[in-house]
Amino acid sequence: MKVIVMGAGVIGVTTAYYLAKAGAEVTVLDRQPGAGLETSYANAGELSYGMTSPWAAPGIPLKAVKWMFMKRRPFFIWPLISPTMWAWCAQMLRNCNEESYRINKSRMVRVSNYSRDVMSELIAETGIEYDGREQGTLQLFRTQKQLKGSKADQDILAEFGSPYEVLDPDGCIAAEPALAQVREKFVGGLRLLADRTGDCRLFTIALAEKCAEMGVEFQFGQTIRSIAIENGRVAGVETEMAGRISGDAYVCALGSYGPRVLRPLGIKLPVYPVKGYSVTLPIMDEAAAPQSTIMDETHKVAITRLGDRIRVAGTAEIAGYSKRLGPHATDTVRHVIGDLFPGGGDLTKAEGWTGLRPMTPDGTPVLGPTQYDNFFLNTGHGTLGWTMACGSGRAVADVVLGRKPEIDFDGLTAARYS
Incomplete structure (x- = not known):
């Protein structure tokens, strides 16, 4: 399976790692010249499992x-x-x-505690x-x-x-x-x-290097213009430099900028x-x-x-x-x-x-499936992206690949805003 991950912050890179580890062919797109250059760049450095x-x-x-x-x-x-x-x-x-x-706290702690364990x-x-x-x-x-x-x-x-x-x-x-x-x-x-x-940016860069060694392709400097829909499924990501980039499945890990590309698809997230x-x-x-x-x-x-x-x-x-x-x-x-x-x-x-x-207004991230069967979300972590990154990345990767995730997704998906 070929998976396109949109976003090379800590959320996107951890998702790419777990997808590649499971055998997927992964391409990561980001408008920046390298990994971890947006919100992951200089955050507080806290892995706040107790303060979730x-x-x-x-x-x-x-x-x-x-x-x-x-x-x-x-x-x-x-x-x-x-x-x-x-x-x-x-x-x-x-x-x-x-x-x-x-x-909301019980939902967040579910992700946070899982992330603590899988990060180790x-x-x-x-x-x-x-x-x-x-x-x-x-x-x-x-x-x-x-x-x-x-x-x-x-x-x-x-x-x-x-x-x-x-x-x-x-x-x-x-x-x-x-x-x-x-x-x-x-x-x-x-x-x-x-x-x-820990330094989130150092972690993101180091993990991106591991991903590259595993065969993950990083395409930096790729600004996403839109997402193409054909026959009720996502058909590709339209970029300014490379045109359409296509795969079998897609993960949106664009953080604060996600709603800008999601809204035209009818996915209205309060992020x-x-x-x-x-x-x-x-x-x-x-x-x-x-x-x-x-x-x-x-x-x-x-x-x-x-x-x-x-x-x-x-x-x-x-x-x-x-x-x-x-x-x-x-x-x-x-x-x-x-x-x-x-x-x-x-x-x-x-x-x-x-x-x-x-x-998000309730603090809980938005993970997993959407109304398009080959399009998935990993976003909305607020101040806890670094804390929840590994757990979110592994759980979403499992859902993308059709495997049962190790945590319950009840209350974590976009369906709670329907």
Whole structure:
């Protein structure tokens, strides 16, 4: 079977790997000159198995309003004249209740836990290097109210069997010794022991190289113009440079840009781009640098150790497809790294970046079949694409090849939006 995978980010490349491993002939198309150059390029670096949960949760609407008025805000909506954007926001609000939250979280955890397990197998099989660490995530609380409020998260973590520790300031410092310099700035933390870290782009590039060794063909610089339908099936992908590229089956892993090519096919997915920012800086003082990932609960900013670098990422900005990196866009993430790990990294050499996260209003990715029997989806992972990539890629590959996937697809397909 010949399969065309659209998208060479971490989702597309993992899908290609599992397809090729099963014996399929695979071609990957991407408009960029290489793999992992869009959302996979400089994300937070978290493999957030313990923090897998939808943004749409009880109490979030009120919190979001408060966040928008913070000096260093973690959330902002540009008042665009966009029916698509406001419809997406309305759908997200409808999911901000206890019943929807539990349903959506259970679906997401199903994918996340599976991904955690199969990623370990993939690393053992391939031996690829990606600055990976397995030291968990420390959710850091600056106020007693935040610490008390984490009880609800603890209950959910316990329900889904995700190991954690509740830490006092001394416990936080034991996990992250550099925090001793700023112990007056936090009251405690929640440590998620199953979480890992790693550079998503390094992983994507290394896995793409393995794919190429397995016979996967990568066609870079190929902008997709449209998808051709003939006799009720997908007949090919129309590209600007190479014309039509055809196969037996097709997988759309285009992230935020998927809806643009899917809409003409009658596939209307509520996947919307949510902009995020990051800076990457070299470590200046090993003793003052983080060891794993710290999530600042106040600013919703993640600080992650990636080898000899520090990645600091955060902010959720609803602003359409704009990828403008303004002069003050990374002020919040720069403030947090300087506030919690002063002297750990060299901010004068920080490289700023912005990317678009493909978000669904319920937080759950969209996987598997469509109304076309040879066309499949692997998209909508939001901030958890890196976390869910291996599980999503393997499960979707199984569906494409007519094999029974190892996880239940109930609630994961596009049918939930019908």
